[in-house]
Amino acid sequence: MNKTIDDQIVNQLETIAGKENVLVNELDMEPYSHDETPGLRSFPEAVVKPTETEQISQILRLANEKTVPATPRGGGTGLSGGAVPLCGGLVVSLERMNKILDIDTNNSMATVQAGVINGELQREAEKLGLFYPVNPASMDSCTIGGNVAENCGGANAVRYGTTKDYVCGLEVILADGQIVRAGGKLVKNATDFSLIQLLLGSEGTLGIMNEITLRLVPLPEATVVLIIPFDDLSALSEIVREVFQTRIVLTMIEIMDRRTIKACQEFLDRKIPFDEARAHLLLRLDGKDRKELEGSFQAIGEICLNKGGLDVLVVEEISDQRKIWEVRQSIHEALVDKAHLLTDEDVVVPRTEITNLLSGVQEISKRHNLPVANFGHLGDGNIHVNFLREDLEEEVARKALTPALNELFRLAVSLGGKISGEHGVGLFKKPYFPLSVDKNYIKLMRGIKKVFDPSNILNPGKIFD
Ligand SMILES: Cc1cc2nc3c(=O)[nH]c(=O)nc-3n(C[C@H](O)[C@H](O)[C@H](O)COP(=O)(O)OP(=O)(O)OC[C@H]3O[C@@H](n4cnc5c(N)ncnc54)[C@H](O)[C@@H]3O)c2cc1C
Incomplete structure (x- = not known):
């Protein structure tokens, strides 16, 4: 990687943002060398943490003049490597612009x-x-x-x-x-x-x-959460279709499969009801009061029971709803810790294709002998497909991962979907980007990039080359 920042540029950055807001020591810069995407890392040459708008403007002006790559960074929670400074240069962290x-x-x-x-x-x-x-x-x-x-x-x-x-x-x-x-x-x-x-x-x-x-x-005045365990996943698309046909407006329709539930249970050391079920549906309704919501959650519960739901747990206490959200929030960490997560994908398909997506993912998992955990936003057709290493040798798992991912993205596109519903393309999904977007679209995007950033200093090497 070419060096792009010399002592003179570091001095100029310190003059703009203050010495205390510029890092050049490798140990200090380690947290800025990765985001939450497993396995991606690249060190910047310097990190700058502006505290004022004018400082950001001056930092970018300097980077542009000296052709220094500048990677913006927020919380570093990205799951596609977007904040990883692939070409070295500067990380511009917005962490102190926090008012x-x-x-x-x-x-x-x-x-x-x-x-x-x-x-x-x-x-x-x-x-x-x-x-x-x-x-x-x-x-x-x-x-x-x-x-x-x-x-x-x-x-x-x-x-x-x-x-x-x-x-x-x-x-x-x-x-x-x-x-x-x-x-x-x-x-x-x-x-x-x-x-x-x-x-x-x-x-x-x-x-x-x-x-x-x-x-x-x-702010909604009342919320109710339903947990519905399932063993037969073939009815999921049908359930989602019927729920939408009722014209009841749900706030969330999430799914967690058994591997996900087990990992969270172990990670949080907390019993989750119906942990042997193949999956849980998690639904939330918002409204004015319980009375308004009661008819809705009963109707939805009935649809689910008719389509193979094993039970309907109605969670009304806010403190209990928070505990459920804690489980939902812990999934990524639980899979990293308990199942050696290899990749957390976020393909999106039309809602009606959910069953086809999930059965296709199982076939890919079997074909490549690579364990998979699925969870995510069923109601948006946006599923987090997580390939796992579990007990496999690192090398064996990595070898299986590339073709498995390729097939996953092709499957999503063949079902009318896209390779990312929310995590972005970043670095990780860049090789698969042309699967999802046609040549003319990419040409247009390149043209737009040139207008905004003719010297290609802003987050170079992301989305497309
Ligand atoms: C446990 C976990 C759960 C998650 N759940 C979800 C979820 O439910 N839904 C979802 O959509 N995502 C989810 N994500 C992914 C991630 O949190 C989101 O993509 C989030 O929007 C990233 O925000 P960040 O501040 O951490 O950005 P970063 O990771 O710092 O950066 C992400 C990208 O944005 C750019 N960027 C950051 N700040 C700026 C700025 N001010 N100006 C210009 N560019 C900027 C970076 O260059 C990079 O390309 C999850 C991640 C984890 C680890």
Whole structure:
């Protein structure tokens, strides 16, 4: 890897951001050499942690002048290697741009700096009776800037949508240091090209998200969670179809298979009911009060029981619902710790293809003798397919992984889906990107990248070369 940062550039960075906000020591930079994607690592030459907008602008201007690669970083929870500084250079960490600037209850909008942790915004909004519903399982460590850059989703997406449905205003800093503002505290805007939608999911390759204005919704007054254990998974697509046909609006429809349940149980040292079932469905309903929800959860429970559900556990206490969310949040760590997770994928297909996806995944797993655990957002057709090493030799497992992944992504595309529903392409899925997007689309994306970042300094080597 070519060295791109010399002492003079380090001095200039220190002048811009302060000596205490520039790291060059390898030990200090270790946490910035990886995200949460298993097996990916690359060291930067320096890390800078700006505390003001003008500093970000000056840092990028300098990087652009000296052609230094600059990788933006939020919480480092990414699962596609987006924040890994593949070409060395500079990591621009937004961790100190972490202020909630304003929660405007009259307009139901929050304006935050990019480094604000998602869960913190949720808690602050809730105190005012408002709700930011995009709840990735990583919400206690990922940042709003990273969420925008990945167009992050969460378990509540069935009812509330994903990050793209909430960003109303965005201040972005371009590769040459220019500051551009789009939108505002506006629920409507037909005045310009929708730069915001273009930047959503751009994975740090087009600009650094700085200030973000997000729409908030009223905090639901009542929530009910249902846990439904299943042994026969062949009815899942049918259940989802019937549930949607009732016109009852669910907040989440999640699935956890037996391997996932067992790993969480061991990891948390906590008994999970019906742990021998092949899978659990996890459903949530939001409403005004229990009375409003009762008819809905009974109707949904009945559909599930008629289609092979073994039982319906109704969880009404908020403290019990929190415990369920703790289990859901622990899955990634549990699979890493208890099953030697090799990869956490997030393919997405039309809802109606869920059964075909899950049975195809089982066939791939058998064909390559590679254990698999599936969980995720059933109601969005977005399943986390986790290939595991378990007791296999590292070399044997790695050898099986490449063809298994290739077949997984081809399967998702053949079912009308995409290779990522929420984790992005980053570095890990770059080889498979052309499977999902046609040549003309990629040509258009390259053209857009050139307009935003002609010297290719922003997160080079991600999504496509
Ligand atoms: C346990 C666990 C559970 C998860 N659950 C979910 C889930 O339910 N739904 C989901 O969608 N994802 C999930 N993820 C993935 C991850 O949390 C999301 O992709 C999240 O949006 C990343 O945010 P971050 O701040 O950690 O970004 P990082 O990992 O730091 O960066 C991600 C990408 O965004 C870019 N970036 C970061 N900040 C900025 C910025 N300010 N401006 C421009 N680019 C920037 C980086 O360059 C990189 O390409 C999960 C991850 C883990 C480890």
